[in-house]
Amino acid sequence: MDATVSKRWLLARLYEPEQTIVDCRFTLGQPEAGRDSYEEEHIPGAVYLDLKLDLSSPEREHGGRHPLPDPEVLAARLSKLGIGNDSRIVAYDDENGMNAARLWWLLRYLGHEQVFILEGGFSAWKAEKYPVTDHQPVRVPSTFVPNVQPQMLAGYEEVRSVSQRTLKDEANPSAANSSSALPVLVDSRSNDRYLGQNETLDPVGGHIPGAVNFFWKDTQNADGSFKSADELAEHFAGLPKDREIIVYCGSGVTACPNVLALEKAGFKNVRLYAGSWSDWISYEENHRNGDLQ
Missing domain, CATH: 3.40.250.10 (Rhodanese-like domain)
Incomplete structure (x- = not known):
């Protein structure tokens, strides 16, 4: 069902x-x-x-x-x-x-x-x-x-590792550590917040380096119902179904509709970074190392 x-x-x-x-x-x-x-x-x-x-x-x-x-x-x-x-x-x-x-x-x-x-x-x-x-x-x-x-969760250390490895692989596509095996980080917030613009909820704007943006509300119809499985599959067509997906938002709430939509679209390995962006920016190491985009 x-x-x-x-x-x-x-x-x-x-x-x-x-x-x-x-x-x-x-x-x-x-x-x-x-x-x-x-x-x-x-x-x-x-x-x-x-x-x-x-x-x-x-x-x-x-x-x-x-x-x-x-x-x-x-x-x-x-x-x-x-x-x-x-x-x-x-x-x-x-x-x-x-x-x-x-x-x-x-x-x-x-x-x-x-x-x-x-x-x-x-x-x-x-x-x-x-x-x-x-x-x-x-x-x-x-x-x-x-x-x-516990397999439904992704923690901070793992997300940070995925982010760093994704950026490394993007900088050197021919490296042995190919990003094709890495999880994909999905940011569920609106595009302006993903870009670090119009941030009103958190003290720092931006997104986790290496993450791609799929706004959670785009998974729904005008009446608030979720789109069909076929429509959602088309919406998420840019994501590989053979890779793990780690979803986050501002605080782990609006990521949950995206988790539901991804599973409805046929993705089998979807996890939540529950702390999300507000957890990410709570670590000074990200600020010191410039790990904000």
């Missing part, structure tokens, strides 16, 4: 007991806005998970603006909400799926495959006159046991 589900699909299964709907709405710069919106109205039966409080851990010196949550802490939160290892989760937001995709990626990282994203998000659901409510459900706690999949 695809990683996304339609509004009609969810409506037909709205009250199935094995399913948990999760509202992931969150507005950068307005940390209370998502929960306030949830409390005002949401899809019936939905519970709320906060990007900063639930789907991230507190910021540290390194790790970026939205460090990954501790698996055991997140598992305890899921358990309290009645989400167990047999649950089917449908996530939605109102931010083109970026926060819902963060939950989608995190659950898969914890070894849970039965997780999907609602196409179009909450506004599209409401626009179709589907039911909404302000009632917050009472959930019976369950047990979620994480089975962490």
Whole structure:
């Protein structure tokens, strides 16, 4: 089954007991806005998970603006909400799926495959006159046991090595260390941020040297749904399918829709650099050595 589900699909299964709907709405710069919106109205039966409080851990010196949550802490939160290892989760937001995709990626990282994203998000659901409510459900706690999949992650040291080797190979294509075996770094931010222009979220603009740019919103249609597999394959046609792809963004959130889109397009080996650009620039060695573009 695809990683996304339609509004009609969810409506037909709205009250199935094995399913948990999760509202992931969150507005950068307005940390209370998502929960306030949830409390005002949401899809019936939905519970709320906060990007900063639930789907991230507190910021540290390194790790970026939205460090990954501790698996055991997140598992305890899921358990309290009645989400167990047999649950089917449908996530939605109102931010083109970026926060819902963060939950989608995190659950898969914890070894849970039965997780999907609602196409179009909450506004599209409401626009179709589907039911909404302000009632917050009472959930019976369950047990979620994480089975962490570390192979889904790429760490800072590995990304730095890939970047340096990519630049070296680009400078000397005939070298024995051919870049054809290297992972490809994909920057998911808008092109102006990739180019170091109009940077409003991080203190330093630019991109990881050697990375190519595929803006995450270009994977979607005007209504916020993801493009078809064929359309996404065409969109990512410049990337080799026989190589590993490491995806990053500003803080590891908007990279997640790109991970989903790449997998939908047929790429089999896609990993996330969770700390992303905000983690990269936290290391002075990059500044000292001029490793910013």
